Amino acid sequence: MTNVERHQYILQQLAVQANVLVVDLCKALEVSTVTIRKDLKFLEGSGLLFRTHGGATKNNPYIRDRSVMEKEKMQIDEKLAIARQAVTYIHENDSIMIASGTTVQFLAAEIQPKGNLTVVTSSINVSQELMKHAEIDVIQLGGALRKSSCSVIGTNAAQMLADFFCSTLFLGVDGIDLNYGISTTNVGEAKLNRAMMESAHQVIVLADSSKFGRKSFGKIAELEKVDMVITDAGVSEFYKDAFKKQGVKLIIAI
Structure with a gap:
């Protein structure tokens, strides 16, 4: 040949x-x-x-930083399907953590609490979405405001996490790479995400299929630190097989 x-x-x-x-x-x-x-x-x-x-x-694996207003207009149907699947993992009288990102904003909009729900979040947009529910106690992490993601980062936010332990962290990411792991465009946000992972019993990553095979500047963690990834039907068979081999649960939202 x-x-x-x-x-x-x-x-x-x-x-x-x-x-x-x-x-x-x-x-x-x-x-x-x-x-x-x-x-x-x-x-x-x-x-x-x-x-x-x-x-x-065939896709550029390196991601540039984009504002939340730009990203929330992308893959809308996929993010909505992911959010509706993710909300099924929130239980009655639960205590959960929600990081920043547009996909978790879709999750926040889908939450209809059963009993009392406590939510710890770094996202200003998530807090604004959840404050309409009387049954949800929202704990907003404090720190330096990262305007492009409308969320907080920094040591103050990380230190607050020492007082909490939640059942589940719902984490949005900018990239998922089989070798590099999960990542985001900002190092400060990646560091806070790692601290949030340490304060949760279970880590569920919400990421549409465009995030697969991509990596960004701020590495959050290896894939083995993730319990579950919820994505859309656009994910390739290549990643379905790879996740199965790595022992990471992959849920396809329909």
């Missing part, structure tokens, strides 16, 4: 599944890892794909 034929095959696979692994390409094309890595480097240089750890993707 010529170089051109290999390149065409790689691009065809990416058109179908969005991500490819070096080991799978070696097996399918019967060539060495050195050859495949050279092919991927050439294709990346031609602007046809992005190399990742152990493979390649």
